[in-house]
Every structure is written in structure tokens, then in C-alpha cells.
Amino acid sequence: MPKIKQPVRTPHIDMTPMVDLFSVLLIFLLLTTSFRPQEAAPIDTPNSVSEKQAPDNDIMTIFITKDSLVFFNFDNGKDTSTHFRSKLLQKMGEQYKIEFKPAELDKFEKMSSFGMPIKNIQTWLNTIDSKERDKLQIGVPTDSTDNQLAWWVRMARLTNPGAEVALKGDAETPYMVVKKIMDLLQENKVNKFNLVTNLMKDEVTMKDMPNE
Amino acid sequence: MAELIVEDKGKKGGKRRPKKHSTRIDMTPMVDLMCLLITFFMLTTAFSKPKVMVITMPEKDQTDKPKDAPQIAANRTLNILLTGNDQIFYYMGMADPKKPPLPELVKSDFSKDGIRKILLLRNKDLFTKIAQYRDNRLTGKIDVADTTADNEIKRMKKDDKHGPIVLIKADEKAKYKDIVNIIDEMAICNIASYAIVDMSPVEAEMLKTAPK
Secondary structure (H helix, E strand, C coil), X not given: CCCCCCCCCCCCCCCHHHHHHHHHHHHHHHHHCCECCCCCCCCCCCEECCCEECCCCCEEEEEECCXXXXXXXXXXXXXXXXXXXXXXXXXXXXXXXXCCCHHHHHHHHXXXXXXXXXXXXXXXXXXXCHHHHHHCCCCCCCCCCCCHHHHHHHHHHHHCCCCEEEEEECCCCEHHHHHHHHHHHHHCCCCEEEEEEEECCCXXXXXXXXCC | CCCCCCCCCCCCCCCCCCCCCCCCCCCHHHHHHHHHHHHHXXXXXXXXXXXXXXXXXXXXXXXXXXXXXXXXXXXXXXXXXXXXXXXXXXXXXXXXXXXXXXXXXXXXXXXCCCHHHHHHHHCHHHHHHHHXXXXXXXXXXXCCCHHHHHHXXXXXXXXXXXXXXXXXXXXXXXXXXXXXXXXXXXXXXXXXXXXXXCCCHHHHHHHHHCCC
């Protein structure tokens, strides 16, 4: 009996639903994305029940690592045309007699958190290799002889008077280090702190009320 | 997943028809690209925005003139001493070396039956009031906006005249997370008034002799 010859076709998979799904995912991610900012050092924040969200703009963040290193970050404000970051660097340059080129100011604007003595900041900005650059991140000096963090805070407050202060400390940082920085901020008339924490639900109801 | 399309050969001798091309589009490259994009966005997106805990500290006096400490009713005062290692010591009233005997330190911790029990017990009236108010809102007995409810709770806290006044004091061994945890505990237990203050030498001395 002769066999009927079928035309040779590879098995065909309909990919349309997959493409649909991918499109939906992609659009969702595109719309909701807010890029994770690069941070100078890993910081493991403590937990709290607070559900208040950190403000997106007009915020200066002070990072305190486990090893008590201090990093600083300052945003460009809601309207990026205000160029708060380059203005801040310019003011710091005037304070410490360092001349910054426009290209350097421009580059500084695109960077995120930083932490180094101000005299190293030009080297940091002009280093192209990111690994080399990270090696320069040794923390903002906060000792009383040359308290550069105080100047950063002061100048940031002058540049953007509406900026709030966020403290992002590692859970294991000694409290005395944090206290020193809080004191420094209070000397600069900052009395309201946003402590960055992880949300961890913990509710107490009347059932938990101990009986005498 | 490219598909092999075998075209039918026209019959010999028949009319020559224009070649029929398949209308199917190969979507593989598109899917590849989408996969890549989705992966990229997934990895760079920061989904959960950081949460913050707001604390407001009293303004520091720049003038160094000694000011009388605000009078606090001693019987309402609850002193919490933080000393690292998840250890808490607390005592009621005031430790005044001029008025012996010194109050005894009680050891506690951050667990459910630790300091929270003490705080809830001391703050029973206010906590019950706020819990009831929240419950009424949940069950729909009171129908108010979130801001109104927040203000109402704030007012309740302000009017509270019986709850404890908690003084939080930390020594050099305390970690940042201890402070955050204890402030968090204040929020959980609806404590109306609390403050972070410096530890007095008497208290440091008391800690040394405290039961370990």
C-alpha cells in the first residue's frame, strides 16, 4: 500500500500569547520603574513599623555604614533645571578654595552618593574606571578639626532650603556615631530627621494587653 | 523556533501563478529582545520605596546658660537604658544621688514579653482609647477620613495625662538599631510622650552594678 506523503513541516508553536504577556510585563515595568540608585556602601537598615514613604526629591541623605564611615547624597530637586548638585559643589569649592571646571560640575550632577575628603573629589570625578573610583570612597571627614560633613550640610541647606534630611544608618552602627551626626545636624538647625528603615509589620491589639 | 515553510510546487504545464508567500511572521527576534528588556528592568527596578521613621528633636539651645530641665512628674517617668546586646534596663521615677535610695534597675529585652508589656501596662488608658477608636473606624461606626483620624489620635495623645513619660537613654555600647527599635516600640504602644536624652553619670554607674 503506498503511503500518502505529507509535506514536511516543523511543529509550529503559536507564540502570540507569550508575546502578549511579555508586552504587558514590559510596559508595566517601563511605567513603574524607578532605578535603584547606586550606593557607595551596602547598608542594612533596621526595621520599624513606620509606613511613611521617603520623599523622592528635596532630600539630603547621610549614610552611616557599619564601620562608621559617612557618605553624603543630595538630589537635584524636583525640577532638575535647578542644578542643586552642581551649585552645592561650587559652594563647597568656594569654601575650600578649589576651582571646579564646568565639566566636573556636570559630572558631579550625574553621580549619586559620595564620601571622600573634598580635596579628593576632583580625582574621583576624573577617574573613569568605576572600580578605581570606588576605592576613593573613604568617607566624609567628620572629626572636629575639619568637619567637612558640617559644611556639606550647611551648604546643602543654603542651596536648597526646602531639603529634608534622611539618615540611613546600618543597624549595627554604634549609637554614639549616629548621635554625633544628629548633634551636628541640630547645630545646623535640622531638628527633624527621617530615619530610613525597613518595613516590618508588628501589630499589637487589645488581646495582647497584659493583665496586671 | 524558526519555521520551515515548504511551498507547494505548482503543477506542471498549468498556468503559472504568482508564488504564494506565507503571511506568518517570525516573532522569535522580537521575543528575544523583549526577554532581554524585561530582565534588564527587573534587575534595575527598585520596587519597594524605602520607608522612613520621622523623629523630631527639640531645638538645641545655642546659648550655654543652664536652663532648668522641664519639670516631669517623677511617678510618671519611665527611664529606659539601652546598653547593646539587645539588653534593656528600666526603672521608674528619678535617680537622684541626693535622694537615696536609688531606684532599682530591672532587666528587660525587645521581645513581646519584654519592654512592650511594661509599656502597654503603663499606657493602658490611652492605648485602649486609641485601639477602640481604630476599631470603630474599621467596623464603620465612625466614618472619617484618614487625616481626621490621625488628628484625632494626635489629640488623644496630647490630652493624655496618665500615661508614662518615657526617657530613652543610650550608652556607648548601644547600637543604632536599639534606638530605632525602642522608638518603634513607642509607636507600637502609642506612647504619648517620649524623649531621647543623655545618660547621667549616676545612671551609668547604676548600669555597671546592674544584674547581668
